[in-house]
Amino acid sequence: MKQLVYLFLITVLFSCGNKNNDTQNKNQVIPKLSNAVEHTRLENVKHKFEKEIENWQDLKTATSFIKKFEKVSPNEAMSNALELRDLVASLKDNEIPKTFNIPSLHARINVLHNETLRLADLTLIPAITSEEVNAQINKTIAAFSSLNSKINTILSKKNFEDAIDVDINFVGIDSTKMDSVSIKTINSRKREELLNKNKKNK
Known part of the structure; x- marks a missing residue:
């Protein structure tokens, strides 16, 4: 009879120990997810x-x-x-x-x-x-x-x-090595220069 009582007490203690370990593990994970x-x-x-x-x-x-x-x-x-x-x-x-x-x-x-x-x-x-x-x-x-x-x-x-305020017609540029921003800017300047020349001619 005593052996059964001892066996029961050992089982209960072991079970409580596992629960405490699980609780400690959970408590260690939660702060990591909550810490800024x-x-x-x-x-x-x-x-x-x-x-x-x-x-x-x-x-x-x-x-x-x-x-x-x-x-x-x-x-x-x-x-x-x-x-x-x-x-x-x-x-x-x-x-x-x-x-x-x-x-x-x-x-x-x-x-x-x-x-x-x-x-x-x-x-x-x-x-x-x-x-x-x-x-x-x-x-x-x-x-x-x-x-x-x-x-x-x-x-x-x-x-x-x-x-940049230069006449782009006199600048040697390899258009294949320019990105679209550069090409757009140069084309825009060329159009402006052409419009200005047309206005002067009129």
């Missing part, structure tokens, strides 16, 4: 170019929203992932200002959209880890930074070309 983490800082469009994008509302809205992800917990990121995906989808599908409507910029928007889709997909994985969520947040912010960097490059080039 500093992520990659977003590269912004330069302040001097803000006027050039002031009417691009989709970009401004998506930029404002993604800044929330610079310091965020995995749980918070997951709760905002679907909205971020939808904002970037609007940026991708809606009209893009003429200055930025070039293939290289569209490519960066597509990459950003794909990263937001991956982030949103993580919300469907029950056993997702904080490390996996944090890594995808960094990839998403990096893709947005790449988009902003391209915008800065386009506007810097545009400003440089606008500042």
